[in-house]
Amino acid sequence: xxxxxxxxxxxxxxxxxRVEDLEVAFTTEEGVVQAVDGVSFELSxxxxxxxxxxxxxxxxxxxxxxxxxxxxxxxxxxxxAHYKDQExxxxxxxxxxxxxxxEIAMIFQDPMTxxxxxxxxxxxxxxxxxxxxxxxxxxxxxRTIELxxxxxxxxxxxxxxxxxxxxxxxxxxxxxxxxxLSCDPSVLIADEPTTALDVTIQAQILQRIHELxxxxxxxxxxxxxxxxVVADIADRIAVMYAGRIIEEGTLDQIxxxxxxxxxxxxxxxxxxxxxxxxxxxxxxxxLPPSLANRPEGCHFRPRCPHEFPKCTxxxxxxxxxxxxxxxxxxxxxxxxxKREKREVRxxxxxxxxxxxxxxx
Amino acid sequence: MRFTVRRLLNMxxxxxxxxxxxxxxxxxxxxxxxxxxxxxxxxxxxxxxxVQTVKxxxxxxxxxxxxxxxxxxxxxxxxxxxYVNQVNVREEIVRGIPxxxxxxIGAGIIWLFFGVVFGVLSAVYAGRFTDRALxxxxxxxxxxxxxxxxxxxxxxxxxxxxxxxxxxYTELGDDPVDWAYHLxxxxxxxxxxxxxxxxxVLRSNVLDISSEDYVRTARAKGxxxxxxxxxxxxxxxxxxxxxxxxxxxxxxxxxxxILTESVFGLQGVxxxxxxxxxxxxxxxxxxxxxFGAFFIVLLNAIVDILxxxxxxxxxxx
Numbered sequence: 101x102x103x104x105x106x107x108x109x110x111x112x113x114x115x116x117x118r119v120e121d122l123e124v125a126f127t128t129e130e131g132v133v134q135a136v137d138g139v140s141f142e143l144s145x146x147x148x149x150x151x152x153x154x155x156x157x158x159x160x161x162x163x164x165x166x167x168x169x170x171x172x173x174x175x176x177x178x179x180x181a182h183y184k185d186q187e188x189x190x191x192x193x194x195x196x197x198x199x200x201x202x203e204i205a206m207i208f209q210d211p212m213t214x215x216x217x218x219x220x221x222x223x224x225x226x227x228x229x230x231x232x233x234x235x236x237x238x239x240x241x242x243r244t245i246e247l248x249x250x251x252x253x254x255x256x257x258x259x260x261x262x263x264x265x266x267x268x269x270x271x272x273x274x275x276x277x278x279x280x281l282s283c284d285p286s287v288l289i290a291d292e293p294t295t296a297l298d299v300t301i302q303a304q305i306l307q308r309i310h311e312l313x314x315x316x317x318x319x320x321x322x323x324x325x326x327x328x329v330v331a332d333i334a335d336r337i338a339v340m341y342a343g344r345i346i347e348e349g350t351l352d353q354i355x356x357x358x359x360x361x362x363x364x365x366x367x368x369x370x371x372x373x374x375x376x377x378x379x380x381x382x383x384x385x386x387l388p389p390s391l392a393n394r395p396e397g398c399h400f401r402p403r404c405p406h407e408f409p410k411c412t413x414x415x416x417x418x419x420x421x422x423x424x425x426x427x428x429x430x431x432x433x434x435x436x437x438k439r440e441k442r443e444v445r446x447x448x449x450x451x452x453x454x455x456x457x458x459x460x
Numbered sequence: 461m462r463f464t465v466r467r468l469l470n471m472x473x474x475x476x477x478x479x480x481x482x483x484x485x486x487x488x489x490x491x492x493x494x495x496x497x498x499x500x501x502x503x504x505x506x507x508x509x510x511v512q513t514v515k516x517x518x519x520x521x522x523x524x525x526x527x528x529x530x531x532x533x534x535x536x537x538x539x540x541x542x543y544v545n546q547v548n549v550r551e552e553i554v555r556g557i558p559x560x561x562x563x564x565i566g567a568g569i570i571w572l573f574f575g576v577v578f579g580v581l582s583a584v585y586a587g588r589f590t591d592r593a594l595x596x597x598x599x600x601x602x603x604x605x606x607x608x609x610x611x612x613x614x615x616x617x618x619x620x621x622x623x624x625x626x627x628x629y630t631e632l633g634d635d636p637v638d639w640a641y642h643l644x645x646x647x648x649x650x651x652x653x654x655x656x657x658x659x660x661v662l663r664s665n666v667l668d669i670s671s672e673d674y675v676r677t678a679r680a681k682g683x684x685x686x687x688x689x690x691x692x693x694x695x696x697x698x699x700x701x702x703x704x705x706x707x708x709x710x711x712x713x714x715x716x717x718i719l720t721e722s723v724f725g726l727q728g729v730x731x732x733x734x735x736x737x738x739x740x741x742x743x744x745x746x747x748x749x750x751f752g753a754f755f756i757v758l759l760n761a762i763v764d765i766l767x768x769x770x771x772x773x774x775x776x777x
Binding site for chain 1: 672674683695773
């Protein structure tokens with residue numbers, strides 16, 4: 101485990117990723133945009149961590165930084181991210197190349213634009229396999245067919261020589277998943293994998309990711325803004341707001357005992373088809389802050405109905421609920437007061453009743 | 461395959477339309493009736509007898525569609541002659557073709573090669589010294605008129621220092637070395653504008669494509685930067701260059717290199733066009749226009765067919 105080799109036989113529960121105090125800032129014409137601000141988390145084998153937040157909360161930048169895809173002349177990084185023993189933030193391009201695709205693979209948001217339009221899909225997958233393993237063409241081809249079958253592409257052998265434009269969006273996303281899985285990565289990062297797809301396809305794709313996690317034992321980071329998606333497959337959730345993780349916990353902790361007012365707002369804005377329709381769709385008042393000019397202290401303060409003077413200090417991400425050391429949040433309110441004040445209650449908007457919830 | 465056939469049929473139609481337009485522009489639009497038309501065709505210094513001959517040979521008393529048919533018949537059978545010097549137009553063009561082709565094919569290879577190399581270098585080093593230097597060079601190249609570059613080259617490299625021959629042409633078959641020796645300066649003079657232009661276009665294409673999602677995907681696959689550039693970025697960025705090259709190459713081959721040919725006295729199709737225009741000699745102008753149109757339309761069709769190979773999305777439409 102000292103050097104990242106082919107990820108065969110990942111021990112269940114083995115820690116794969118450890119991100120500590122990650123900061124990413126971009127220098128732009130409007131000033132310095134602090135996209136990621138002190139993010140820390142861990143990911144273990146066989147676990148699905150959902151990173152949830154609005155557009156611009158820094159969730160995609162966090163995910164892409166792990167693969168070195170945000171590197172650019174105007175970007176500044178600090179903090180560390182370890183994949184097993186390989187540090188990623190300060191790694192050289194050559195070190196990163198050995199990790200990319202082979203150890204950590206990524207599924208991107210828009211399958212319509214994420215595949216090269218002028219290359220056959222079989223070649224695009226085989227190219228990745230052969231970059232990381234010395235396989236003859238014929239074997240790489242067989243492996244590609246296997247992968248395409250595994251993600252549920254019918255008549256995979258005949259589709260190898262098809263071009264991306266001959267596939268529907270859902271099929272292209274399957275190709276992307278096959279591509280991501282081609283070198284048996286230990287970590288799979290899915291950046292809004294279903295946002296560009298219609299609802300029925302969404303469910304199928306998520307189901308595939310869920311099953312693949314079971315089959316391969318890989319750790320999955322699922323970046324999304326859709327709590328519905330999260331409820332289906334996540335084990336743990338990290339809620340991001342304006343570049344920070346503001347609450348982190350298990351699926352149950354976040355859905356049934358949310359601690360941060362922003363999390364309440366997110367949960368409150370899910371509408372339910374099995375309850376009477378509210379007059380207006382619930383929404384969090386106000387707008388997220390500009391990342392170039394964020395409020396002091398708690399970033400959610402200007403939009404928070406429960407603001408009090410203490411909020412001008414940055415609340416640390418720490419465990420505040422007794423007996424729940426892995427449930428951490430960044431809100432100064434005492435836990436009892438939060439439980440009393442939060443408007444979101446199971447069975448009302450957004451949250452299913454505890455009893456109705458499928459066994460986690 | 462069906463695409464190719466359809467494209468070729470389409471090309472024939474365009475050629476026909478060009479011939480009709482040529483006919484209308486030269487014969488009908490200036491007005492003044494058949495008498496004036498005959499005067500125009502016969503040339504500036506024609507006498508009454510010549511004008512009457514033209515009138516009869518071109519069937520100028522006939523209805524318009526018959527006049528068109530007469531004109532096209534002359535073009536195809538090679539009966540088109542200049543009444544100014546009694547020279548057969550087709551023979552003149554045929555004599556000019558190897559000269560023009562030597563110039564344009566050589567220059568085309570040069571400008572495509574350096575355009576691509578400089579464009580890629582510029583994009584890879586975007587914002588840095590190499591890019592800035594190439595940018596200045598490209599702008600200089602684009603701004604320098606061919607006739608000026610040509611004359612300066614001739615003055616310094618043949619007149620002051622007798623490094624190159626002062627214009628003229630040697631058949632490739634007679635003496636290949638002398639052939640190239642005569643063409644080096646013209647190749648350079650003709651290429652310089654296109655090199656500047658192509659490198660700028662390619663630079664911006666490469667930079668555009670670099671920010672495409674699929675290039676990010678390629679990077680996420682762990683490919684080397686070199687492979688990403690060649691297989692993913694350039695493969696897509698070069699597609700528009702193919703169009704540009706096809707059109708520019710076709711236009712130059714069809715007699716568009718008028719200035720270069722004239723400055724270096726190559727006696728190609730372009731120079732023939734230039735001289736005929738200078739004499740207001742209508743039949744050769746007509747012939748060269750149709751000849752040029754043929755190459756432009758042909759190269760256009762070739763570009764479209766090539767496109768279908770380069771971009772699979774077009775193939776199946």
